[in-house]
Amino acid sequence: MEIGSSAAIQPPGARESTLHPLTALVPRATWATVQAVFWKDWRSEWRTRAALNSIALFSIASPVALSFSVARQRLEPETLAGLLWTVLLFAALVGLARSFVKEEESGTATLLRLSCPPDAVLWGKALFNLVLLVGTQAAAVPIFVLLLNAQLSRAGLLLLVLLLGDVGLAVVSSLLGAIASQARARGSLFAAIAVPLVLPLLVAASTGTAAAFGAVGPQGDFWPALQIMLGYDVAVVTAAWMLFDFVWSA
Amino acid sequence: MVFPFVVGIWVTAGILIGFAVPPIHDGNLILRTRQIAFFHVPMAIAMEVAFLMAAWYGISWLRTRQPRYDALSLAYAEVGTVFCVIATITGAIFARTNWGAYWSWDPQQVGIVTTLLTYAALFALRGAVEDEDKKRNLWAVYAIIGLIVAIFSTMVYRRLLPDNATLHPSNTVITSDALNKFALWFNVIGYIMLLVWMAKLRSRFEMASQRLREVQWA
Amino acid sequence: MLCVRKLAKRYGARVVFRDVNFEVEVGTVAAVLGSNGAGKSTLLKIVAGLTRPTSGRVQWLPTGDAQGALDAEVLQWQCGLAAPDAPVYRELTVGENLEFFGRVRGVELTPDAVLSHLEKFSLHTRRNDLAMDLSSGLRARLQLAVATLHRAPLLLLDEPSANLDEAGRAILQRVVEAQREQGLALIATNDPRDLELCDERIEL
Secondary structure, X not given: OOOOHXXXXXXXXXXXXXXXXXXXXXXXXXXXXXXXXXXXXXXXXXXXXXHHHHHHHHHHHHHXXXXXXXXXXXXXXXXXXXXXXXXXXXXXXXXXXHHXXXXXXXXXXXXXXXXXXXXXXHHHHHHHHHHHHHHHHHHHHHHHHHHOOOOOOOHHHHHHHHHHHHHHHHHXXXXXXXXHHOOOOHHHHHXXXXXXXXXXXXXXXXXXXXXXXXXXXXXXXXXXXHHHHHHHHHHHHHHHHHHHHHHHOO | OOHHHHHHHHHHHHHHHHHHOOOOEEOXXXXXXXXXXXXXXXXXXXXXXXXXXXXXXXXXXXXXXXXHHHHHHHHHHHHHHHHHHHHHHHHHHHXXXXXXXXXXXXHHHHHHHXXXXXXXXXXXXXXXXXXXXXXXXXXXXXXXXXXXXXXXXXXXXXXHOOHHHOOOOOOHHHHOOHHHHHHHHHHHHHHHHHHHHHHHHHHHXXXXXXXXXXXXXX | OEEEEEEEEEEOXXXXXEEEXXXXXXXXXXXXXXXOOXXXXXXXXHHOOOOOOOEEEEEEOOOOOOOOOEEHHHHXXXXXXXXXXXXOOOOOEHHHHHHHHHHOOOOXXXXXXXXXXXXXXXXXHHOOOEHHHOOHHHHHHHHHHHXXXXXXXXXXXXXXXXXXXXXXXXXXXXXXXXXXXXXXXXXXXXXXXXXXXXXXXXXX
C-alpha cells in the first residue's frame, strides 16, 4: 500500500515541537522493515524452535526410515530424486505455515497488521522460510545422499536445483500460509492448498535432481528443468507480490 | 429465454453428429468408441475455459468488490469441476478401449489431476473461512494463483515427461477429414455455451441465497 | 476530527451493531460505552482499519483550511492500539518489542530512546525480560508503551485499566492527558473510573 507522507495527520492546534517525528512517517516496505520482520521471526523461532524442530526432525528421520526399507537395493537416480523431493516437500509442509499460523493463533497478527507494511510481512516471512529450508536441508540432504548411497555426479547442479526449489517453496508457502492461517483447521488446510500448487515445481526439481544423481539419456538433460524452475519462481514471486495485500489486509 | 433452448438443441445435435462422422485413424488403428472423442475433448476445453473464467471473475471481485463477480467465479469453478470429472472419466474409458489402460500418467492426465486437486483445494478453502469478504478475497487469490500454476503445469509436463509415456493423441481428430473437424468444433462451441448457461444459473442462485440472508438480517 | 457515519457490522447473520454515528474533535477523549457484545472492540478495530465494516464509513475530516478527508486505509497508519486481543510478541523481550514496532514503522530507536520511553511506563527495569514472563498488569503497560510509541494522532484503548494497579492507572492517566495534546483518543470501557478520564460518551 503506497501512501504519501503528506497523508500524515497534523493535529490542528498542535505545535510542531509537540509532534513526534513518527507522525509524519508512513511505513513503507523497505529492506530495513523486511529485515525487522525476519529477525523478529528468527528470534522467536530460535527461542521456541517449534518449526525448526518439526522440519529438521521430519527431513532427517525420513531418509533414515527410507534407508531401512531400501538399503539393499540399488535405486535408479530418478527414484532417488523423487524420494528426496517427496521428503523435502513434506518436511516443508509440516513447518512452513508455522510463522503465519503463530501470528494468528497468538493474536499478534493484529498489531503486525496495524504497524507493518504488508509487503514487509510477506518478504520478511518468505526470507525466514527460505533460511529455515536451506538450514534444515544443509543437514538433511547429505544424510539422504549418504544413507541411500546416491551417486552425486553433479554436486553444483544439485545445489542450484535445491536453491531454485527452496525459493519457490518459501514464497508459495508464505502466501498460502497467510491464507490458511486465516481459516479454520489451519494446519491441514495448508497442506491441502499447497500440494496442487507445488506439484509442477516438484516434478521439475525431481528431473533436475535425477540428472545431478547421474541419470543419463533424456532424463539427464537438466536445462528444461532449470528453466521451468526459474520461470516458476519468477511467476510465484510476482503473483505473491501482487496478491498478498488482498490476503493480509482486511 | 431463447438461450437455454439453443444450447439444448445445439448439444443434442452435437452428440448425433458424433455418430454420423466417418471412422478416425490413429496410425494404422481405427479408433473405437470415437463418439467419446466428440464429448471428451470439448468437455476438457470447456473445463479449461471455466478455470480461466473463475480466475477472471476473481480479479473482477478484487478490483470492484461486487459480490456478483464472486458469485460468478464460484459458479464457473463449480461447473468446471463437474466438467473436469466428466472429462477425466470419459478420457479413461476412451484410453482403455483403444490403448488398453485406463490410466498411464501422460501429460494430459497429470494436468487434469492437478486441476481437480486445485478445484478441491478452492472449495476446502471457501468452506473454512467465516468472514464473507475474507472468504471471497482468499478464494479469488487462490483461483488466480491456481490458474498461473496450471498454465505452468501444462508446460512442465509437456517438456519434462518422456515422449514415449504419452498415449494421448494431440492431433488425431483435428487433422483428420473436414467433417470430423467440423463435428469437434461444433461440440466445443456447444459445451462452452452449456458452461456459460449453467454458470449463469448457478451464480443467480448464489446471489439469490445471499439476498435471502440479507433479508433475514434486515 | 474523526467522523463515523452509518457504520454497521455483521458476521454472517449476527448483527453486531447498526447505524452508528459520531464525531470526535481533536483534543478530546471519548468513551465508547455499551454492554458486553455491543461491539465496542469491533468498533475500535474498524476505526483502526483492521476489520472492514459491512456498511458505512470512517473518515478523518480536516478542520480549518486543511484539505482532503482521509479514509480508513490511510487512517490505519495513524492509529495506536492497545487491546486485550492485540498482544505483543511473547517470545521477544520488552525492549525488542519496542525496537521491532519502531523498526517496522521505519524508525530505528536508539537504546536510549527505548529506555526513556520505557521509563514513562516504569518498565525500564524489565527491559531484558521476555514479554511472556511479565505479569498481566505489566504486559498491559507494555501494550500501552507500544501503542504510544509513534505518538499516534488517534489512540484506541480497549479496556485499558482491566489489569492495572494504582501506579498503572496513574500511567494511563498521563498517557491520556498527553494524547489530548497530539490528537484524540477512544476508550472502550465499562469501568466507571475510566469515565473520569473522558470528555465525551459514545453509547453503542
